[in-house]
Structure formats: C-alpha cells, structure tokens
Amino acid sequence: MQKKLFIMGNWKMNLTVSQSKKLSEEIIAESQRMDLPPEVSVMIAPTYLAISEVAKTLVSCPIHLGVQDMHYLDDGAFTSKISGSMILDTGARFVILGHSELRQFFGETDEIVNKKVAKALSIGLTPVLCVGETLDEREQGKWEQVLQRQVEKGLKGISGPEMRKVIIAYEPVWAIGTGKTASTDEADEAHAFIRSVTPEKISILYGGSMKSTNALELLSCKNIDGGLIGGASLVTKEFCDILAIAKSICLSGNN
Numbered sequence: 001m002q003k004k005l006f007i008m009g010n011w012k013m014n015l016t017v018s019q020s021k022k023l024s025e026e027i028i029a030e031s032q033r034m035d036l037p038p039e040v041s042v043m044i045a046p047t048y049l050a051i052s053e054v055a056k057t058l059v060s061c062p063i064h065l066g067v068q069d070m071h072y073l074d075d076g077a078f079t080s081k082i083s084g085s086m087i088l089d090t091g092a093r094f095v096i097l098g099h100s101e102l103r104q105f106f107g108e109t110d111e112i113v114n115k116k117v118a119k120a121l122s123i124g125l126t127p128v129l130c131v132g133e134t135l136d137e138r139e140q141g142k143w144e145q146v147l148q149r150q151v152e153k154g155l156k157g158i159s160g161p162e163m164r165k166v167i168i169a170y171e172p173v174w175a176i177g178t179g180k181t182a183s184t185d186e187a188d189e190a191h192a193f194i195r196s197v198t199p200e201k202i203s204i205l206y207g208g209s210m211k212s213t214n215a216l217e218l219l220s221c222k223n224i225d226g227g228l229i230g231g232a233s234l235v236t237k238e239f240c241d242i243l244a245i246a247k248s249i250c251l252s253g254n255n
C-alpha cells in the first residue's frame with residue numbers, strides 16, 4: 001500500500017506573531033519549491049496570538065492550520081481559554097489535545113481530554129490526541145498499560161466512524177524536547193500496540209525529538225504515519241528537510 005505521511009509542527013510557546021508569519025511564509029515557499037506530493041500532508045500549529053496572521057499566509061496553500069489546545073465548552077467565564085468555534089472561525093481545522101505538557105503541568109486528565117476530543121469531532125475539527133508514557137512508567141514496564149488507558153479513556157464514547165477521523169500522536173514523555181528519541185524498534189512497537197487497542201484504523205504519528213537526522217528511520221517504520229514535531233519545526237531548514245524525507249519515503253513506495 002502507498003505510504004502516506006502527515007508531518008505536523010507544534011510551535012508550542014515560541015515565536016512572536018511576526019516571527020510566526022515569517023516562518024510560515026518560509027515553509028510555504030520551500031514546500032512549493034519541493035513540490036510535495038499529495039501523500040505528504042503538512043500542518044503547523046502556532047500560538048493562539050499568531051493564528052490569524054499565519055492563517056492569512058496559508059490561504060490557497062495546502063498546508064493545514066492547527067491549534068495547540070481548546071476548551072470543551074462553547075464559551076463562558078474561563079479566563080485564558082479558547083473554544084472550538086473560535087478555532088473554526090480562524091480557518092484552523094486541527095487541534096492538538098492531551099499533550100503531555102498539559103497533562104504534566106496543567107492538570108489535564110484523561111476525562112478532560114475525552115471531553116475535548118468529543119467536542120472537537122462534533123464541530124468538525126480533527127483532534128490530534130497525544131498519548132505517551134513517562135520514563136518511570138517505561139522503566140517499570142507499564143508503558144502498554146499507560147498507553148491503553150490514555151487511548152481508551154481519551155476515545156471513550158466516540159463511535160467507530162467518528163474515531164476514524166482522530167489522529168493519535170505517540171509521544172513518549174522522556175523523548176520530548178530532551179534530544180532522546182525512541183529507537184525505531186521502541187517506536188514501532190508502541191505504535192503497533194496502539195493500533196491493537198484502537199478498534200478502527202487511525203493514523204498514528206510519532207513525536208519526541210524528531211529531527212532531520214532521525215526522521216528517515218522513524219518515518220520509514222511500518223506503523224508510523226507521520227510526525228508531531230516540536231523543536232525542529234521552529235527552524236525552516238530542519239522542518240523542510242523532514243518534509244523532503246517524507247516525500248522521498250512516500251515516492252519510494254516504502255512500506
């Protein structure tokens with residue numbers, strides 16, 4: 001089967017509005033020059049502040065726009081939060097949910113993540129559900145248990161056809177922003193496990209220190225359908241080198 005890859009940039013709390021606009025314009029120019037095939041999809045997720053400006057740069061461009069979180073309610077007294085309808089209004093169609101930084105530092109639980117996933121689907125946003133074990137959990141041999149819990153609770157109550165629209169990102173917490181990457185065997189094994197506990201075939205991206213020097217081996221893995229990239233997505237050359245690698249894998253018909 002023809003391999004398809006989805007490459008996503010999670011800009012986290014980085015870049016001013018003008019820097020975000022510049023990075024987006026550079027990625028657009030470079031991806032056009034590269035002539036990416038339809039098998040390679042791209043999404044970038046700037047900060048909320050930069051969404052509108054970045055959205056303008058993406059008009060008539062196949063690169064998708066995403067945001068990094070949302071509330072599960074439509075509106076109300078929730079200082080600092082944004083809702084799904086606000087996201088839709090910007091033109092963004094993807095929302096990263098359950099990122100480990102929110103789970104670790106902002107008290108995000110599986111139950112909250114589940115409400116957000118359900119809300120996103122109900123209004124036509126594609127949720128990118130992040131799951132991943134900590135170093136302790138891996139060392140104690142609990143990684144399968146943790147992934148199963150996060151996936152099952154995150155997708156609780158979601159019907160089969162709806163579930164197919166969800167994208168899962170496997171991001172081992174110990175590999176995020178640390179420079180440590182899961183080995184291809186570890187990543188592929190975790191992806192295969194997630195596939196075995198998801199009733200429908202859904203895309204599973206890898207995240208955690210992916211960069212141009214390890215993207216080829218990770219993205220070539222049978223069970224890896226793309227990457228959710230933090231640090232390396234902030235540098236035009238790095239991100240575009242990963243896009244070029246994705247293109248070469250898809251065109252070589254690997255898989």
Ligand code: PGA
Binds near residue numbers: 171207208
């Ligand atoms: P990283 O972040 O590529 O900087 O490790 C990935 C992520 O947290 O989405």
